[in-house]
Amino acid sequence: MNHKVRRPTLQDVADKVGASKMTVSRYLREPQQVAEATAKKIAVAMEELGYIHNRVPDMLANAKSRAIGVLLPSMSNQVFSSVVRGIESVSGPAGLHALYGHYGYSMEREEQQIEQLLSFHVDGLILSETQHTDRTLRMLETAAIPVLEVMELPEHPIDLAVGLNHAVAAKEMVGLMIGKGRRRIAYLAARLDHRTRQREAGYLAALAGAGLTPVLIHTDQPSSFTLGGQLLRDALQAAPDLDGIFCTNDDIAAGALLACQALGLCVPEQISVAGFNALDIGHALAPQLASVITPREAIGRVAAERLIGRMEGKIYPDKVLDMSYEIFLGQSL
């Protein structure tokens, strides 16, 4: 593909229509300022020529791209597809293109991805994490574009943040389990990212309040259904009298619930199971899985609204917005 086909230019479009280049340029910026018949002809010509808008001159002149960068921890986590839906419900109608990158829950990879997106002069960034390298923070400072951190409630946000309190939500869920008489509750943790740690803090607080002893089952492997089964078996080894499991997310919880059933443990009669995020799998299980409903689409929507607001110079006095959560009781407690 080293033969270079010349991309059609504005001049090519103008020649085809019999209009001036300036008219075509105006059509691109403010179509309503061009006579309707001409606008229609320009649109047809662009389509026929396969015209591709070139962002580069604008990027060079104004360091603006009309694009926002969105960093996701993974490309397959159901949790983030709702966040994306929320973001795009706002960014699309605002004429902003969303460029995605993913960082596999690694701060170093996040740094590289942010560097790349900044080199494309994105006009704003949405980050799914609150923990960043020093270099990331310095780059964001020099880039001086709005940055929105989603999912958590950081004490010191880079700029603005929209999320929920994972520790409080976890504490409430585990408190419900204790309220139903469970005394030997394990926490199944995977990946050990920051949110997993926050949920663990909530679990520990609930247990401490009831004078109960924690059973912590940790792995740094990424979450999966089969891993949930493995962690449940590990927990039963560590505490054969287990009567409850609180899981860092619904993938782990669903796998653990299926493993309980395969082992002949009745849920919830003998052991209760709770997850986090209230994903679809929890509703497909019998019994339905108790979980924390996280307002992910709303978080994405509000994040995009505020990012655009910041791009327009708006000030938000509440830099960190708590979108709260709800509890889905299901039938597994």
Next chain:
Amino acid sequence: MNHKVRRPTLQDVADKVGASKMTVSRYLREPQQVAEATAKKIAVAMEELGYIHNRVPDMLANAKSRAIGVLLPSMSNQVFSSVVRGIESVSGPAGLHALYGHYGYSMEREEQQIEQLLSFHVDGLILSETQHTDRTLRMLETAAIPVLEVMELPEHPIDLAVGLNHAVAAKEMVGLMIGKGRRRIAYLAARLDHRTRQREAGYLAALAGAGLTPVLIHTDQPSSFTLGGQLLRDALQAAPDLDGIFCTNDDIAAGALLACQALGLCVPEQISVAGFNALDIGHALAPQLASVITPREAIGRVAAERLIGRMEGKIYPDKVLDMSYEIFLGQSL
């Protein structure tokens, strides 16, 4: 954020190090050509200044960005996270940045996303679909960059394609079900995208070969576990004597298997269940779910290798590469 902080320039870095701008520029292009001590000082200075590389001059001069665009149908489909892993195992070491866009299985959205990525002068594109709008095809022609279509084996690829034959794989799986004595097998289809249709063709061919009558359960809703349960109940309404279900993917199959169990139907004694893609959920279920193992990571890897090969001017005589598939029998047949 309308106050504009000036981004550090190459000159700023050079001044800090006490080197010439040309030395800093050389360091960026060919670090091994710069004396080690100087290189170290430049790296430190860049880090301290929060220097961000600017792609724009190169984009303007050479219409190259050292970035490739990757279009995914969805941001939460497990199937594509393996493809992405395969792509990045090659693109990262080659120094190419992957920019992702998603199109929600819509040709029109794909067109918009491709337009956006081309406006950033991506050097190549990986598409997850073989069906495109006319305007997409025209834009790709004028852009004249390498394009790789993954997952399917199109008769007329835009450029190159790497995938598998979904109809053949589906026909083999349904043939196995028939071989085990199943006579009333339904196909549970969702989304009705091109690959769902190809798998349906394989299912129909297997049934026709055995003189059996199809039971087609269709919906254009996106796949989910709960939808799988719903489609299973619909299938039982349509054919109360159902003794097998072949599902367009593992989300649907897992939901259908769980619904069978909730209805008291023994799998596989009374009804056998098969899916497609061999996702982790199928291994966590009891009985384990029969499925078609699709070589997704390998598809991503080979796609990226060939895309880069094309960018370097290589020719591939086999324009469409069949990566084949395997059958995971599980315990559900």
